[in-house]
Amino acid sequence: MERVLSWLNQPLFPDTVIRVWMAVAAGAALLLALILAFFLIRRKKKKKRGDQAVEEPITERPEPLPELELANLQGVGSREEQQDAFGISRMDRYEEDGLLAVLCDGMGGMAEGGMIAAETASQLVGIFPWTDDSDVPGWVYQRSARVYQQFRGHGGTTLVAALLKENRLSFWCVGDSDLFLLRENKLYGLNARQEFKNDLILRALDGAFPVEEAFQDPQAGALSEYIGKEEVTCDYTRMPFLLQPEDALLLCSDGVSDTLTLKQIREAMALSSQACCDKLEEEILAAGKPGQDNYTAIALKYHGKNEEES
Numbered sequence: 586m587e588r589v590l591s592w593l594n595q596p597l598f599p600d601t602v603i604r605v606w607m608a609v610a611a612g613a614a615l616l617l618a619l620i621l622a623f624f625l626i627r628r629k630k631k632k633k634r635g636d637q638a639v640e641e642p643i644t645e646r647p648e649p650l651p652e653l654e655l656a657n658l659q660g661v662g663s664r665e666e667q668q669d670a671f672g673i674s675r676m677d678r679y680e681e682d683g684l685l686a687v688l689c690d691g692m693g694g695m696a697e698g699g700m701i702a703a704e705t706a707s708q709l710v711g712i713f714p715w716t717d718d719s720d721v722p723g724w725v726y727q728r729s730a731r732v733y734q735q736f737r738g739h740g741g742t743t744l745v746a747a748l749l750k751e752n753r754l755s756f757w758c759v760g761d762s763d764l765f766l767l768r769e770n771k772l773y774g775l776n777a778r779q780e781f782k783n784d785l786i787l788r789a790l791d792g793a794f795p796v797e798e799a800f801q802d803p804q805a806g807a808l809s810e811y812i813g814k815e816e817v818t819c820d821y822t823r824m825p826f827l828l829q830p831e832d833a834l835l836l837c838s839d840g841v842s843d844t845l846t847l848k849q850i851r852e853a854m855a856l857s858s859q860a861c862c863d864k865l866e867e868e869i870l871a872a873g874k875p876g877q878d879n880y881t882a883i884a885l886k887y888h889g890k891n892e893e894e895s
Contacts, residue, residue, distance in 0.1 A: 654886040658862035662877035668699035669838050669881035672710035682714040683750030686883045690743040690762050690838040702742040718755050722819045729817035741813025745836050753825035760811045763842045767833040767854040779810035830889030840880030858884040
């Protein structure tokens with residue numbers, strides 16, 4: 586130890602007052618200062634990066650909306666059994682085949698209305714996809730004839746079927762189930778109800794009798810066409826109807842459209858498809874209509890293709 590102290594006390598250079606220990610101490614101080622400066626600079630850089638992360642938040646790309654929204658609604662109402670039926674083609678085949686939605690309202694006053702409705706919806710979805718849309722009215726005609734052969738006009742169902750393929754809509758309708766379109770907050774009925782009332786109105790306008798009598802006729806609400814007639818007339822699109830982004834469609838039985846006002850239907854269709862169905866059911870239950878019919882609906886909203894898909 587004495588030797589070390591003696592060495593540290595020696596002059597660093599001849600003829601100088603600077604001792605070895607002074608140089609060692611100065612070197613140690615310099616090294617300590619360099620180490621401290623290094624950590625201070627590093628800490629400052631980290632803080633700067635942290636400040637930049639706060640000031641410049643990363644914006645995540647939102648998930649794109651699906652091209653097509655779909656939801657459905659069904660309730661028994663005050664009836665003893667469900668005589669409405671619906672069917673939807675496979676969603677995972679939408680890009681290749683399009684999407685087919687079918688809704689049938691079995692005629693409650695006739696035999697086996699529920700069974701006829703369920704079989705009709707199932708069979709039409711079962712033959713999809715087809716090669717040519719023009720074959721569908723022929724299928725409807727044959728289906729009606731087969732039901733007639735079995736029930737001789739005492740059993741039947743309505744039909745509303747809509748096919749969406751890319752931005753094109755085709756539909757086929759028989760009876761009084763409805764197909765609505767909401768575009769830019771305006772509601773349109775795409776199909777004409779096939780009821781005796783409409784036939785009577787046309788006759789009244791032709792001068793056969795006063796128009797008000799058409800609405801007072803006890804048979805005004807009866808169906809003029811239904812699947813189950815020996816010969817049926819199908820209302821359908823001769824060429825596809827072009828959809829616009831954010832168009833909303835609603836297929837529904839008269840348990841929906843005869844219970845609610847057009848304003849209520851329009852307001853519900855302005856929502857997302859699932860919210861639309863929830864709102865329709867809420868309004869139907871709130872109406873508390875005596876003898877509430879079965880109610881069924883299929884809600885669709887077409888968002889259009891994303892720019893990257895176009």
